[in-house]
Amino acid sequence: MTTYTSRWLVCDTARPDARIRLVCFPHAGGSASFYRAWGQSLTKVEVHAVQYPGRADRLDEEPPNDLVRLATDIADALEPLTDLPLAFFGHSLGAPVALETARALQHRGIRIEHLFASGSRDAPLPTLPGPEEDPDQLLMDLVRMGGTDAEMAADPIFQEVVMPYLIADGRMFHSYAMAPEPLLSCPVTTIVGDQDDDTDLRPWSALSTVPVQEVGFSGNHFYLIDNPPYALLEKALSAPRTESC
16 A cells, blocks of 8 residues: 655665665655665665655656755655654755755754765855756756767657656756745765766755765765765764764
């Protein structure tokens, strides 16, 4: 039976003995399947991947258009999983979605142990949001950044299925106005590829009361396809608990 939580969250590898759950938030145009291998590779945590509406098994739903509302809905789905500590990993668009979800849970008194902002750099926000790109440019950028290969992107079926929610995700991101508060009180680690010129810019050091750590990986915006940060995550999540959100 499909429940509200199972509609939003996919767990391919259950780990009943896990001490902590890692919730993974996809990039623009991404789905929960992007993290399918993580649950098998991260043996000390139970991985849950967020399934945004409008894609995969939720293709018949409208894609989200309000990032803060999206985060609130995800927080609702996560509440039944808070019997274990939660940590968040968000890549690119997933980083601000993870931020807002952490804020929503924090408002409810639910602690978050760690937030990993991947493809996002600790830097001041741009003065103005970037221009909304046309669909062809969005697809070319996804190929250029390594999010999909050119052959797949050229497939008419891929374009028919994926482009609507890729465009919707782009619009949602460009319309998102991040509030400076409430502040997080959990550790934040930003993870960036050393060849990534497309990082999300966000003042993480001003968004948390705990110092922010930035870690570099070899690769571009989608460094994590060939070089997933498994060792970094397992080391950070096996450390003794600190004051959390």
